[in-house]
Amino acid sequence: xxxxxxxxxxxxxxxxxxxxxxxxxxxxxxxxxxxxxxxxxxxxxxxxxxxxxxxxxxxxxxxxxxxxxxxxxxxxxxxxxxxxxxxxxxxxxxxxxxxxxxxxxxxxxxxxxxxxxxxxxxxxxxxxxxxxxxxxxxxxxxxxxxxxxxxxxxxxxxxxxxxxxxxxxxxxxxxxxxxxxxxxxxxxxxxxxxxxxxxxxxxxxxxxxxxxxxxxxxxxxxxxxxxxxxxxxxxxxxxxxxxxxxxxxxxxxxxxxxxxxxxxxxxxxxxxxxxxxxxxxxxxxxxxxxxxxxxxxxxxxxxxxxxxxxxxxxxxxxxxxxxxxxxxxxxxxxxxxxxxxxxxxxxxxxxxxxxxxxxxxxxxxxxxxxxxxxxxxxxxxxxxxxxxxxxxx
Amino acid sequence: xxxxxxxxxxxxxxxxxxxxxxxxxxxxxxxxxxxxxxxxxxxxxxxxxxxxxxxxxxxxxxxxxxxxxxxxxxxxxxxxxxxxxxxxxxxxxxxxxxxxxxxxxxxxxxxxxxxxxxxxxxxxxxxxxxxxxxxxxxxxxxxxxxxxxxxxxxxxxxxxxxxxxxxxxxxxxxxxxxxxxxxxxxxxxxxxxxxxxxxxxxxxxxxxxxxxxxxxxxxxxxxxxxxxxxxxxxxxxxxxxxxxxxxxxxxxxxxxxxxxxxxxxxxxxxxxxxxxxxxxxxxxxxxxxxxxxxxxxxxxxxxxxxxxxxxxxxxxxxxxxxxxxxxxxxxxxxxxxxxxxxxxxxxxxxxxxxxxxxxxxxxxxxxxxxxxxxxxxxxxxxxxxxxxxxxxxxxxxxxxxxxxxxxxxxxxxxxxxxxxxxxxxxxxxxxxxxxxxxxxxxxxxxxx
Numbered sequence: 001x002x003x004x005x006x007x008x009x010x011x012x013x014x015x016x017x018x019x020x021x022x023x024x025x026x027x028x029x030x031x032x033x034x035x036x037x038x039x040x041x042x043x044x045x046x047x048x049x050x051x052x053x054x055x056x057x058x059x060x061x062x063x064x065x066x067x068x069x070x071x072x073x074x075x076x077x078x079x080x081x082x083x084x085x086x087x088x089x090x091x092x093x094x095x096x097x098x099x100x101x102x103x104x105x106x107x108x109x110x111x112x113x114x115x116x117x118x119x120x121x122x123x124x125x126x127x128x129x130x131x132x133x134x135x136x137x138x139x140x141x142x143x144x145x146x147x148x149x150x151x152x153x154x155x156x157x158x159x160x161x162x163x164x165x166x167x168x169x170x171x172x173x174x175x176x177x178x179x180x181x182x183x184x185x186x187x188x189x190x191x192x193x194x195x196x197x198x199x200x201x202x203x204x205x206x207x208x209x210x211x212x213x214x215x216x217x218x219x220x221x222x223x224x225x226x227x228x229x230x231x232x233x234x235x236x237x238x239x240x241x242x243x244x245x246x247x248x249x250x251x252x253x254x255x256x257x258x259x260x261x262x263x264x265x266x267x268x269x270x271x272x273x274x275x276x277x278x279x280x281x282x283x284x285x286x287x288x289x290x291x292x293x294x295x296x297x298x299x300x301x302x303x304x305x306x307x308x309x310x311x312x313x314x315x316x317x318x319x320x321x322x323x324x325x326x327x328x329x330x331x332x333x334x335x336x337x338x339x340x341x342x343x344x345x346x347x348x349x350x351x352x353x354x355x356x357x358x359x360x361x362x363x364x365x366x367x368x369x370x371x372x373x374x375x376x377x378x379x380x381x382x383x384x385x386x387x388x389x390x391x392x393x
Numbered sequence: 394x395x396x397x398x399x400x401x402x403x404x405x406x407x408x409x410x411x412x413x414x415x416x417x418x419x420x421x422x423x424x425x426x427x428x429x430x431x432x433x434x435x436x437x438x439x440x441x442x443x444x445x446x447x448x449x450x451x452x453x454x455x456x457x458x459x460x461x462x463x464x465x466x467x468x469x470x471x472x473x474x475x476x477x478x479x480x481x482x483x484x485x486x487x488x489x490x491x492x493x494x495x496x497x498x499x500x501x502x503x504x505x506x507x508x509x510x511x512x513x514x515x516x517x518x519x520x521x522x523x524x525x526x527x528x529x530x531x532x533x534x535x536x537x538x539x540x541x542x543x544x545x546x547x548x549x550x551x552x553x554x555x556x557x558x559x560x561x562x563x564x565x566x567x568x569x570x571x572x573x574x575x576x577x578x579x580x581x582x583x584x585x586x587x588x589x590x591x592x593x594x595x596x597x598x599x600x601x602x603x604x605x606x607x608x609x610x611x612x613x614x615x616x617x618x619x620x621x622x623x624x625x626x627x628x629x630x631x632x633x634x635x636x637x638x639x640x641x642x643x644x645x646x647x648x649x650x651x652x653x654x655x656x657x658x659x660x661x662x663x664x665x666x667x668x669x670x671x672x673x674x675x676x677x678x679x680x681x682x683x684x685x686x687x688x689x690x691x692x693x694x695x696x697x698x699x700x701x702x703x704x705x706x707x708x709x710x711x712x713x714x715x716x717x718x719x720x721x722x723x724x725x726x727x728x729x730x731x732x733x734x735x736x737x738x739x740x741x742x743x744x745x746x747x748x749x750x751x752x753x754x755x756x757x758x759x760x761x762x763x764x765x766x767x768x769x770x771x772x773x774x775x776x777x778x779x780x781x782x783x784x785x786x787x788x789x790x791x792x793x794x795x796x797x798x799x800x801x802x803x804x805x806x807x808x809x810x811x812x813x814x815x816x817x818x819x820x821x822x823x824x825x826x827x828x829x830x831x832x833x834x835x836x837x838x839x840x841x
């Protein structure tokens with residue numbers, strides 16, 4: 001392994017300012033620090049620093065996504081063979097490999113485009129390469145329908161990284177969750193290709209596109225096309241990573257144990273979704289509703305948690321520390337409102353039977369406002385203390 | 394005794410090499426030095442020239458803006474050198490010690506029988522005044538201000554910190570004299586923060602508050618915030634536990650005695666224990682031949698690993714420091730350091746296997762373990778600050794230089810040491826303590 005270090009150390013002068021390859025400095029530094037934790041020691045303040053850094057934090061989130069990725073690959077194959085009617089005759093391995101072949105290119109495109117742009121921006125700004133995209137690059141494929149064309153993934157990723165993040169100053173500065181910006185971009189820019197019934201199940205090279213609606217789409221139309229156990233284990237059509245509640249929850253446990261994901265946000269989001277589900281249940285028998293609406297209003301409240309992107313959003317999207325509320329009190333409010341809004345938009349909005357993406361983006365926008373009020377309450381407490389004391393003194 | 398105040402937030406960093414409770418008395422070192430750089434915000438003016446002969450307690454330099462605050466020789470002898478840095482900034486005033494030089498004489502009296510003014514005058518003249526700091530800001534107290542009260546913490550929860558219950562052994566009466574002197578300086582009370590099983594519970598003329606909890610429970614700032622948090626315009630004074638002894642000795646003997654018990658600790662110390670030496674003793678006199686043989690670089694710190702100052706063996710012990718810590722420098726690359734399971738890597742997070750061994754003690758080097766980033770994680774600092782403060786928002790207010798916001802978010806209640814743990818634990822490697830000191834300097838500059 002020593003030769004790698006020697007290589008990087010030897011090439012370092014070449015990429016410094018004035019060096020022959022100075023335009024590669026960020027890339028050089030990016031790969032070097034990825035392979036070797038730098039030898040920099042503390043100069044001011046505390047002499048010891050925790051071993052945790054952003055690389056480890058981000059890689060833990062990526063690890064927590066692994067169950068959802070694997071399950072997403074399997075389900076891609078499962079849905080395909082189910083729709084073409086060959087499920088019984090296809091082995092587990094074959095199903096998985098089909099999904100793997102379908103999903104892998106999307107992941108590769110997302111990372112290649114996103115990291116490419118990050119490298120360029122880091123070089124222009126003279127920054128170190130920031131690790132934020134390690135996670136975004138994995139989240140983007142997981143929130144896409146399997147049949148999204150690769151060029152769309154590339155365009156959406158570029159949009160998310162540039163407009164969603166870099167214009168604000170890079171990792172740590174963005175207002176919205178970059179992966180959801182990518183998803184929302186496609187949703188609004190290419191609505192015909194991104195919703196409806198043609199994108200959810202992977203076709204094969206020979207057959208035409210397979211049409212199949214998601215259970216949420218069916219429920220909005222007034223039919224129940226899923227069983228709760230399928231929805232929980234992830235054997236329903238949907239975006240690549242969002243279908244398996246079980247796989248997502250395994251990731252959630254990992255995030256909570258390591259303390260990287262905020263359990264406050266996860267819990268309050270789920271609570272918000274459940275509460276809204278219960279409220280809708282209460283109105284399910286109302287004669288003011290159409291028949292189809294009565295069905296959607298009436299699905300058991302906890303089904304909202306296992307259908308569509310709710311759980312994926314609650315665990316992996318809401319907890320993005322940069323775009324979420326940053327105060328501990330704020331997190332409770334932020335998560336709860338996301339849960340409420342997600343189910344509300346999902347059921348009431350006639351155009352699109354999914355609300356998680358929009359609910360999170362909306363609350364991302366409001367997170368600074370929530371924090372503002374939490375901060376104000378701290379300020380007021382301090383002021384009150386001073387005045388009360390002033391009066392008694 | 395009052396009820397126990399339990400603080401939940403914070404963290405005890407379990408470092409290897411805590412000092413064994415054994416005291417060795419060191420001979421008077423060949424040189425001692427006073428460093429103006431130990432006093433944040435001080436503009437020193439020299440009172441002596443090189444080659445001057447001074448007694449212990451004779452002024453070496455004074456504060457340009459408060460000439461009554463003088464800094465005196467910890468031991469008698471000859472001023473051998475005045476070391477300066479950039480722009481002729483005074484770094485060290487070095488004295489070659491001489492046993493026969495003697496001490497300046499001051500009034501020997503029971504402080505209880507003196508007036509506040511007399512006590513103040515004696516402390517100012519003898520050079521003990523700088524041991525009294527004020528909050529807000531953690532700088533030397535202004536003699537013309539009236540503090541609401543005076544706070545002393547009798548325990549230090551910082552990593553490997555000296556145990557004052559051991560240090561105070563046999564000197565409680567002197568401590569009491571010091572407390573009595575301090576009590577004369579305020580119309581309010583003297584508050585003593587103690588921990589469980591404290592040797593200080595018998596001290597009179599004070600209000601005792603008992604605290605329990607992880608670091609920073611022993612920080613005087615945290616103790617103030619959890620009893621009577623500071624409001625705008627209020628001033629309190631603080632004194633380190635061991636420094637009260639200097640004050641006590643001055644009144645008991647009528648001369649200054651700057652001998653201090655210092656813990657020599659850390660994973661790179663062969664046999665960590667306590668040493669009796671002088672304020673401003675050379676670092677070499679403590680560490681020479683007492684460190685482990687190492688093929689790697691070492692970092693010697695005057696003070697603890699969170700707030701101390703990096704020193705070389707040829708430098709001198711800090712004015713306020715009661716410990717010297719030695720850890721590995723860690724200036725080496727580590728192959729995919731961020732990806733290792735880390736059974737031997739202590740962490741405030743929960744992302745290393747070491748979390749499974751809560752009892753183990755660890756060696757931590759001075760490596761940054763990662764590059765500096767923007768604020769990304771949230772909730773990390775809050776867990777480590779047992780005060781009603783929003784640390785990240787306060788830091789951001791300092792970074793944008795918003796004086797109103799700094800004031801509103803509690804800049805008066807904190808100094809660097811209170812947020813030092815945040816700097817240790819920060820994923821983004823933000824220089825928390827430097828930012829806080831910058832904020833304090835801004836406040837001093839703008840509001841005085």
